[in-house]
Amino acid sequence: MEQTSQLTKALLKNSNNPSLAWHFFKHLISSPSSSSKSYHKSIPTITQILISSKMLLELDQLHQLILLQPPDVSRSSLIALTQASAKSGLLDKALNQFQSLRSNFPNQPPSIYLYNVLLESSLKGNRVECVSELYKDMLCSGIKPETYTLNLMISFLCDLGHLEDAQILFDKMPIKGCHPNEFSFGILISGYCKAGLSLQALELFDRMRSFGCSPNTVIYNTLISCFCKEGKVDEAEKFVEKMRESGFSPDVVTFNCRISILCGAGKVLEASKIFNDMHSNDDLELPKPNIITCNLMLEGFCKERMMEEAEALVEAMKGDGVFTTLESYNTWLLGLARNEKMLEARAVLQEMIEKGISPNIYSYNILMDGLCKEGMVSDAKLMMELMKSNGISPDAVTYSTLLHGYCKKGKLIEANNILHEMTRIGSFPSTFTCNILLQSLWKEEKILEAENLLQKMNERGYSLDTVTCNIVIDGLCKNGKLDKAIEILDGMWNHGSAALGDLGNSYIRLVDNTNERKKCIPDLITYSTIINGLCKAGRLDVAKKKFIEMLGKNVTPDSVIYNTFIHSFCKQGKMSSAFRVLWDMEKRGCKPNTRSYNSLIWGLGSKGKINEIYQLMNEMTEKGVYPDIITYTNLIRSLCEGGNTRDATSCLDQMLQTQIQPDVSSLRSLIKSFCKAGDFEAAQEVFAIGLSICGHKAVLYALMLNELLVGEKTLEANAMFLAAIRRGFDVGGFSYKDLIERLCKEEKIKEAHSILHKMIDNGYQFDPASFIPVIDAFGKSGNKREADELAEIMMEMASNGWKVNKNHYKEYNEKKLKRGTPQTDGSDWQTILHRDDGSGTVVKALKRVQKGWGQGSISTLQPQKSEIPDYWEDT
Template identity: 25%
Template sequence: MILKLGLAGNLQEMELFVHKMMKAACLGTDESCVLLIESFCQNGKVQEALLVFEIMSLAKYRPSISTCNVLLSTLVKERGDFQSVVFVYKEMVKAGIFPSVDTLNFLIEALCGTGRIDAALEQFRRMKKKGCSPNSRTFELVIGGICMQNRVDILTKILDEMFEAGCTLDHDFCNNFIPLFCRVNRLDEGLRLFRMMRGSDLLPDLSVYSALIGCFCENLWLDDGVNLLSEMIDTGLMPSANMYVDIVNGFCKLGKFSEAMMFLDEKSVFETAAYNSLLEGYCAAGRFFEANGFLWKMVEMGMCDNLSWNILIRRLGEEGHIGKCFEVLNRMIVCSYMPDDATHSALIIGHCKICKHANAVDLFRLVRLKEWCLDSATYAELIDGLCHTEKIQEAAEVFQYMSGKGCSLSTLSFNLLIEWICLMGKVDEAIKLRSFAFSSRTSSNPVTYTTIMLALCKLNRSKDILVLLSQMLVEGCTLDATVYSILIHGLCAQNRIKDAALLFDQMVSDGFVLDSETLSKLLSSLANHSQVHMVTDSLNKIPSEVLSPSIYNLVVNGLWKEGHKSEACKFLDCMLEKGWVPDTITHGLLIGNADREGMDGLPFEDAGLHDKVSNILAEGLDELS
């Protein structure tokens, strides 16, 4: 009955019957629980198995180590909650069930799977204290976790321990970990395993050779890479295109173009990708004359494709040789190769490099007509060029098109576009483009929002600023000092004084300092609403050099009027220590001799007009007389 309820997903009813079974304490209850746990695990019902285990543990029944391992294995395999794995292991410890190497492997696997590599290593180190010796699976898990988190500093030591433990290498282990070592550029460890693999008569597969050859070439060990390729061919394995590409790229990095050509000839390579890599190498080195000749040779050999022509045209365009681009383009068409989107990208880049942006826009509109998609670098180059030549409408047109195609623009280029649009006073269009950016995964940063917010601030559109803030927070963008300043200005303009005070507190808490102008505006607004006391704690955290005499006067005056005389005196003491004299209003409050009727109506912004030593001295003389 319990099994049927569990398989049907009726957890509450199932739990009720398990408790009843435990309470009845029938003969064979523990065996029944074990059977239930294992049956649920076999059917992928992890939650049900865990529930039976939990009730069984509460009732002080002790499951066998094999049952615990079945449950742990299922939890790890099904990627269950990590805390559930910990729970099962803790219950085992409390019940005095000694773990096996499999138990600890499951625990290590769960730790590695959740990125807790240090904890996994700690469990690995303590295995012997628990009466277990690590096996090949243990080392496989630990090494895999180390590599995934690029913790290669301890990799050699773990490998040494593995070999000292006498673990035998198997085919899968080597074929999995040699490429992994190569990906993190640990060639020594990869070669060590490779040599041991061959010594154990284990045959490496194509992925092992590919990874090692790629790593050799990345480290510019070209002779070793070529020799390994020849050795692989002798075993009967056929090289993949990327192996030839890696070796050619290595020769090109060393400037050994003749050797690269000789390699392709000797190996009778018929992979266009390898020839394109050599052509790219010539172009990257600025050897365009040789690149041009090599391209003709590729055409004659039948090793040419559209990419080959586009490589040369693109590189010539990036150097601003637009005339040469069209020469190659003409030959491309004559040879029956049709220009495509990559060709047009190259030509647009070329026109941008020589500041012929009108021609670049004409090409772009042809691209749009054909509904092609350019690469991100071309879009960025075109938009940057159009912005700098103040062709902002065309730049916006390009951005809208690329966004519609799902292409993203670099944040730097996007901010440039937003800045120019705001300078033209088209803030609504800037907001519209920012929504396009979000849908096409073009990243916005505080500069993006600050630029638009400043434009909105100049137009006194405070509500729109707050809407933009909500979008900014939803996208996970952090606030900086400028954004805080704009927002506080906007809140003060809307008389949302308490919100402005709370935002100021948050700003200070985040370690930012408000500029003097905005701080004065905030304090004036707070004083006019008798709320200066709300920001006293934050003002005490601000560096004293930021506070000016007028700001001190606002604070002292405001606090005194609000009945916080003790705090007002503290700020006055700070002011006097700096050698600053209180203004007329503040002085009048403190000595009780001010014309309150005249002063109460005086705006705090105008207080500085009366901050004259002669006025204060005059008041003091009148009092003495």
């Protein structure tokens, strides 16, 4: 014993020089004169030294040396070696050593303690197969499990989700001679709670007393957390009271559980109330918040965009001196980045560095992700360089974030370079990352590059999934290769992603195997993409066949697919078929949405069926689907095309009353309709509404100007165009050349000349050919000098790329002023163009032009009784 103690001390003394310790021990154990029995108790010490120094080859040598010792020494030494290896996490080594033990001593099974150590190590390493084999070996060896052993097995079964088996084993514990303890109950209760089965957990909790077990704080906290997670806040509060009644004071962990779950459920105000009570209400004897509590609350505020509260909490934490951890800073960085506050986030990063809190890779990845989402990819690249300069190597997340950012900006060359850099340094992107780049390549119609990427993904052993196939199918559909897309869809059911193999020149050919097929079968998006492509191409018969196929494959269609069919039938004028789709949609439990009805309203409007539109709108509101701006825009268009302009105005009034703001599209039909009818006063009022609601937009001015020209309201058009110039609008969308030519034909030369004058004064570049009608008009009227001077400016402007020499024009302008400045029109339009009034004026304007719907109330349109085997064919 004394010799062993001295050896152990000598080994520990030389632990800083593990190589020397090993050679010393190996010399002693190999020496023929030494007594092996004297050294086996030092096995754990030398094993720990070798493991700590990562001398795994020497550990294997120790294993072989032990096997050479006498049987009684070898057995005890193997047990010690196996235990030490298992406790250090070297499970494979421990299992190999255990196998030697069982092979060399088949009739001397090890103790239950060694089995427990190996079982626990297997559980920590998530080695399911090892747990099962060890437990079977233990039972076959006649070793009776103890309570600790069965607790490990119950934990193992709970982790696998086999709660029924765990419960059976728990119930058999007394039969096996083991009495369940509080840990047995705690493990199974935790398993039920993780599975969201709070009732079963509570039932087990109530059984604890009958086994002589008392619940501890951990069990109470587990149940409280489960109640909160399931939204049973009242039950959680009652359980907190029950915890107090049982003599347990809820600790900070209890409250952290509640706050975490409430914040996760979006109930941040409720969590904040608990947090404030903990912080300030001493009468309730609540635990004070710790740093975890504060971080949870900060994360909750940021998640719900309550940034003022979040900032106040950060300041309070700084005031209390607890805002000092990396986790707190990262939580705050993530909150700022998610709320698009990147300047503040950068300042926080700088603050971290100044306070000596080194940002980790997660900190930088947060900032890079935020910058990329804001489109600031160059800044994100600089952030990655800063990370490198601070000694932190980018990981797969860093590169993937940057790659996604470049793809979003359409910078595919840079994205591809990032992919190459990742693979060069051995940081391989995930399939998800490659799919992002693949989708971007298809979007930019870089088909060859997309093929090459797929080839590389296959060469590197990436598991191509359904998403990959969907991206390829979408790209083929958008490039008009529908038959090839259908071929891939059909092949996916039997060959998985191997269906991509026959796509063309350089596409991959994957091995057809069972596992791949399971992971890569068509889903709802696959069918939705194919059906959408077929409908857009007008191949509705093939689209319907694919729809029937997906039903047969138990792929449930959603509103997107139904809406695709409804829109396509309406586009082809097959309204009966479109309505059959709507009824089939409802029959299958898929609720129609606003888009469904908008397509039908558009289709009915194209056929002039206004009464049916009103019926359909009544029906949709009765079903809880409410009109949006597109609904009203389609209705207004239909009414105007049918000559019911007054009713369309009433429809505009209804939009305003229901707080739906019209846009230029909503107003376009009304303005055009009034102008076509020669009612320019009403058009003027609608235009005024547009200015009030939409603002002074160039597209609105262009619409009104073009209609005035068509209606030969030249002076009004002139006043409007001059107003547009004053506001600095881009005149590209205006018919300014037609306006100048019309003014000249009507012998309003000064006004036409004034337009050129204003455009030059305001720095516009415009077509020099606009001078020609004015020059001709001056020439015909005998103003040869004006005509010549304008012709000279026109030629100079044409030669300078549509730019006027300012000095030359200034001289001409001074001469012109001496001869008199042309006057602009001062009509009523000037009043409208200069006012920025609000909704009050809008409503008054409407009252002047509307006369009501004029259609009366019409009963709801009822669907015809019809089965759907024909799949929506028109009769």
